[in-house]
Amino acid sequence: MTDSGSNDNPELLSVAQTVELLGVTRQRIHDLIKNGQIVARKLGRYYYIEAGEIERYNNQPTGKPYQPRSTTSHPNSIDN
Template sequence: MQTYRMTDSSSNDNPELLSVAQTAKLLDVTRQRVHDLIKNGQIVARKLGNYYYIETVEVERYKNQPVGKPYQPRSTTAQQNSIDN
């Protein structure tokens, strides 16, 4: 898999950039799903010409984010029923 490096003289760090197809393969989703994730703001991408490129750190961030609803423990104290009042 070939990765691309952004060449920008104003930036000292050169992030590795992945194409949409490479990102889809890493995430085990379709290219359309990657475009949807970009459109919805779930993955940050850079548009260079007609193509989007995603930094490898952004793919890792997306892969490592928690899924599902946040855990909310149940109260251990008994709740009074409003009918009992």
């Protein structure tokens, strides 16, 4: 990572570099960009992702939050 002393020029990663860092496919990266889960800049024909976006994405919770099952019986359940 290069440090120019300014946040005006953050380190930009190519889609290929992002694929390597996240261990996913190119299509997955493009889907994440399209869905707004990763913010990218389009320069010419190519997308570039700020290095900080990778860290932010990795720190997001995954899956659904845990919710314990209800212990009450359903009126249509059969008890034998």
